[in-house]
């Protein structure tokens with residue numbers, strides 16, 4: 001029997017048993033689609049977050065209080081640590097290659113205007129804050145260094161704060177109350193949308209001098225961003241910062257540091273770790289759907305070969321060799337799982353693409369579409385293997401029976 | 411000239427540890443051009459004997475010479491080749507592939523024989539014409555009547571010009587008129603020189619053959635010429 005004849009009888013076998021073939025293909029498609037969407041969304045999320053960090057700028061170094069954590073950073077845990085001082089802030093500005101130092105303090109507060117209230121973040125900083133986070137002010141103005149040094153009770157508010165407290169009224173010049181301290185609104189930040197670390201749309205920004213003394217009653221900082229004058233100076237700057245901080249804090253043993261430094265690379269690494277964990281979990285979910293799809297394929301194949309044992313016996317009675325039978329079933333399984341594989345890859349890619357479009361349209365997240373090659377390969381390989389095993393193995397069993405035994409098989 | 415010679419052929423089935431001695435030492439010879447019927451009550455071992463003679467199963471003991479060659483040592487490949495080229499089968503339940511067309515069903519043995527197009531389709535079509543089913547060639551086999559299905563099965567058995575045709579209760583699932591047509595075709599084929607073995611439990615079917623072998627409890631009890639041979643109407647087989 002020629003290759004062509006074997007292939008032709010496989011095509012006949014597939015097209016003659018339409019619902020059985022459709023079920024098999026469906027199982028393959030479900031599995032592959034699931035695994036492709038998961039892997040594609042996983043790497044999309046990673047790219048999104050990593051891109052966000054990178055937009056923060058490779059020249060920026062982040063200074064935090066406390067010990068270097070071993071896992072992902074617990075933001076809340078470092079907030080009561082008072083090791084970053086005003087003196088540190090001032091001394092850091094005098095280090096070589098430092099372009100600017102921006103300190104932050106922040107806390108959650110309820111702000112009010114007349115009868116309206118709003119719960120959100122208040123962040124105290126310097127005018128440099130607007131540069132570091134690339135914030136632009138759409139109405140009024142940002143606060144400046146004079147506001148900071150003179151402890152001016154002023155606030156620049158996010159779009160959401162504006163909408164909640166003022167509706168359509170002009171907020172400029174009005175006084176909002178935060179912990180009973182009146183702050184004059186001098187500006188509104190342009191809408192930033194989701195996807196940033198800090199949601200500036202729901203934040204109130206004020207000079208750190210005001211937030212530290214009048215609102216929080218503290219003298220330390222929660223974070224600082226030190227901007228280097230060049231990317232190449234970053235490693236040296238990190239060392240200079242460490243030396244200065246240990247000097248200021250009288251620390252001899254680096255093990256006892258009460259601060260730690262993060263560069264963009266560190267952040268990317270820790271975020272990649274998180275997204276990898278999430279991707280692994282999603283992958284597990286996808287593996288389960290692949291398994292469910294696989295069990296489907298298994299069932300259909302297995303039942304179909306049992307059903308077709310009679311046919312195998314008859315074909316042998318008419319002169320088919322074992323190889324003729326095996327190749328027919330092998331090609332049938334390849335056609336079904338391979339065909340299903342291609343449909344699954346296309347569906348998976350299409351769904352991932354639609355997901356990225358939907359996130360853009362409804363959540364304003366510019367989620368990148370990624371075609372997951374590893375997902376496609378993995379899905380196709382797994383479902384083809386399942387198809388081959390459960391299509392060919394029982395056919396082999398049946399082909400080993402004598403023709404009459406197979407014909408009489410019930 | 412002897413086509414088939416078996417000596418002391420036996421078959422034991424073992425199901426769940428229970429042995430059934432379906433055939434206990436059959437010895438017989440079938441010559442080229444004979445029309446033989448194997449008769450006996452249900453369960454006597456007729457089908458078992460035919461399946462052994464037709465290479466559908468392997469015997470448990472005894473000797474089998476086909477065209478002078480000892481078949482016991484044949485490999486699976488060689489057996490597949492013999493089934494394909496040398497024997498044709500007709501079953502009580504037709505055993506067609508119901509979703510394939512009549513033409514495709516009849517072409518199957520030629521495909522396994524490695525005969526290419528257009529020769530195999532021409533040959534299959536000609537054989538279908540011979541059994542009077544020209545206008546059913548493109549029908550799905552499952553959609554035909556019982557008598558038509560059995561004629562397709564005959565065409566399929568004939569298509570490779572085998573040395574011998576085996577028919578196991580070929581009229582068993584048919585009404586008497588269709589059964590007569592099938593018997594008529596078999597007699598006609600015999601007249602043209604084919605060797606035919608038919609298994610039946612009905613003596614009026616057996617009497618259509620030339621020679622009658624009685625079997626009982628797995629043993630041959632008589633082997634004789636049919637004295638009053640019944641000829642089925644010639645008109646039954648449209649050429």
Ligand SMILES: Nc1ncnc2c1ncn2[C@@H]1O[C@H](COP(=O)(O)OP(=O)(O)O)[C@@H](O)[C@H]1O
Pocket residue numbers: 423424425430431432450451452453454455456457458459
């Ligand atoms: N595959 C099998 N397994 C077990 N016993 C069988 C099998 N085939 C036939 N038999 C038994 O062998 C005996 C002969 O069967 P068979 O040759 O089919 O008889 P017949 O065709 O004359 O009715 C019966 O008792 C039957 O039950």
Ligand SMILES: [Mg+2]
Pocket residue numbers: 456457458
């Ligand atoms: Mg029988």
